[in-house]
Structures are given as C-alpha cells and as structure tokens.
Amino acid sequence: MKISLDIILLYxxxxxxxxxxxxxxxxxxxxxxxKGLKALNGILPQFITVLVIVSIVLSLLxxxxxxxxxGEESGFLSTLGAxxxxxITLIPGFIAFPVAAELLNSGAGVIPVATFISTLMMVxxxxxxxxxxxxxxxxxxxxxxxxxxxxxxxxxxxxxVVNL
Amino acid sequence: MKATLKKYxxxxxxxxxxxxxxxxxxxxxPEVVSSLKYQFGTMLEIIPxxxxxxxxxxxxxPRDIIIRLMGPGSGFKGGLLGFFLGSAAAGPLYGAFxxxxxxxxxxxxxxxxxxxxxxxSTTKIPMFLFELNALGYRFAIARLFIDIIGILFIxxxxxxxxxxSEKDRLYSQCSPP
Numbered sequence: 001m002k003i004s005l006d007i008i009l010l011y012x013x014x015x016x017x018x019x020x021x022x023x024x025x026x027x028x029x030x031x032x033x034x035k036g037l038k039a040l041n042g043i044l045p046q047f048i049t050v051l052v053i054v055s056i057v058l059s060l061l062x063x064x065x066x067x068x069x070x071g072e073e074s075g076f077l078s079t080l081g082a083x084x085x086x087x088i089t090l091i092p093g094f095i096a097f098p099v100a101a102e103l104l105n106s107g108a109g110v111i112p113v114a115t116f117i118s119t120l121m122m123v124x125x126x127x128x129x130x131x132x133x134x135x136x137x138x139x140x141x142x143x144x145x146x147x148x149x150x151x152x153x154x155x156x157x158x159x160x161v162v163n164l
Numbered sequence: 165m166k167a168t169l170k171k172y173x174x175x176x177x178x179x180x181x182x183x184x185x186x187x188x189x190x191x192x193x194p195e196v197v198s199s200l201k202y203q204f205g206t207m208l209e210i211i212p213x214x215x216x217x218x219x220x221x222x223x224x225x226p227r228d229i230i231i232r233l234m235g236p237g238s239g240f241k242g243g244l245l246g247f248f249l250g251s252a253a254a255g256p257l258y259g260a261f262x263x264x265x266x267x268x269x270x271x272x273x274x275x276x277x278x279x280x281x282x283x284x285s286t287t288k289i290p291m292f293l294f295e296l297n298a299l300g301y302r303f304a305i306a307r308l309f310i311d312i313i314g315i316l317f318i319x320x321x322x323x324x325x326x327x328x329s330e331k332d333r334l335y336s337q338c339s340p341p
Contacts, residue, residue: 040262049178054199127258
C-alpha cells in the first residue's frame, strides 16, 4: 500500500504533539486520549455505513462506466451526469485526479470533468446522514444544494481559464 | 446493549446490502472487496491521528483562545484561520465533522465553521499539489481560485439563511451542560 506524504506528515505531527503533551502533563494526555476515543465511538457506526456504501457504489462506477457517462460528448447531459455521479460518491483526490486526467485524454470535455471533480469533493449524499448529525438538517441540505449549484459555475470558470 | 444495537442499525443494514450484493452479483465481488479494503485502509489510516489530535485539542486549547481567534468577533482573521485549518487537513470530508463539534464547543463562530468545512472539502493543500500534477496548472489554479470564492459565498449564504435558533441548537448539542 502506498502511503502518501500528507499521511506521514499528519502522523509525525500527531506523534510530536502527543509526546509533548505527555511530557507536560500525563493526566491531561490520558484525558485527551479518552476524549478522542469517545468521539470516535460516537461516529464509528456512521463511518462503517459510509464506507460500505461507498465501496458498493465505487465498484459499480469503474472507469469504463465513468467514461461512458462523461466521455462521448461534453454537452449538457454529460455535465449533469457528471454532477450526479460526483454527488453520490466520495472518491479521494488521488484516485479522482488520475481518472479525471484519463477522461480528459479520452476526449471528455473540461466542463463535465471539472463538474465531476467539484461535486466529488464538495457534495456528498452518502455522507449526508453524518453531516446532519453534526450540522443539522437545514445546514447539511443547504450546503450540499449550494455546493451542487456552485460546481457548475466553477466548471464553467475552469473551462474559460483552460481555454484562454 | 439495545442502545448499541440501535446505533449500529444503519451499519448493519449497509452490511446486509453488501451481503446481498455479493450474492446477487458475484462477478463484481472482487471489485467490491478490493474497494472495501481500500476504503477501510484509508479510514484506519486517518482515524488514529485525527482522534488523538481532537482529544489533545479539546484538553489543551482553552475556550477563550478559540473565542478570541475564531469567535464571533474574529472577523477576517477568524475566517482566514478557519480556511487554513481546513486546507491543512488530510483525509476525506467525513473526518472534518468530529472536529467541527469540538470547534463549536470551544466557541468558533458559525461562519468560521462553514469556511472550515468548505476548505476541508476542496482546497486541501496536498490535494492541490496532486491536482497540479494530474490536470495541469491552469485547471488546478483556476479551480482553487473559484473554489475560494465559492466557499466564502456558500458560507455567507448559509450563515444568512440559517436562523439563530437553529445555530443555537447546534451549539448547545456540542456542549452538554
């Protein structure tokens, strides 16, 4: 398994913080670990749910299907399709970007690809229940709807800049 | 026991769906399994550091500091701090939500929280470097630029549309009396 740089940095930082904390005050550090564990315990069921659903969705949406949805022409429909697919799934960037590059190379338009990336990162239907738990129904729905709409604007902007 | 079962209902249902899927579509099974492995790998990778940092943050950082830096009167600087905290993060968006609740508890203002979530979702620095490589600098920089504007707009609109009573409710659910 490839371990990315940001994960290494995150672990280094965490280890340093933990050692520093333990040197300063053992009791408080123990308390911090307990609090972390408690927070994890609260969210673990949702984590599991999200991951299982994402795995099923991802296996249905392999590169081939993605190219079929986005690839052929970059009209309104493929953009909408890109937005819908991007909104369901939650794909980490280091998978999404190479796929996006592949899509661009195989002739997909900049607008659908940029829409796909934006919705992928900003809109999450699968994570919605989790978001509702922390942000409430109103804020969670509102954020996802606004981000969905914004993704089209962002894609159009990116398209204009790329074609300057 | 009953409470635990209730907490895990959704997880159990999703596992049930997974089981059905594996039985009904055996051809896709290897793909699901490898995807599942990968997803759980990512999750296991980020869980220890995120929750340790969350605990340390909760214990060591006093509320008045967060109120001063990111609270209701923090203005532009508070927003900037929220933006950088979110951008410096690693891991998918679902990792942000537990931190949101600690930030709320410590008194960060609602707009700052919204900016933090927005930044976490799209302007993460490591991801940007990766995008730069994969899709070219025009694509990546244009998207970063418009995303920053979008994050601010979305935060502004949400802050305006969500009534104070709802904000109060969210904050009170983060800090049990």
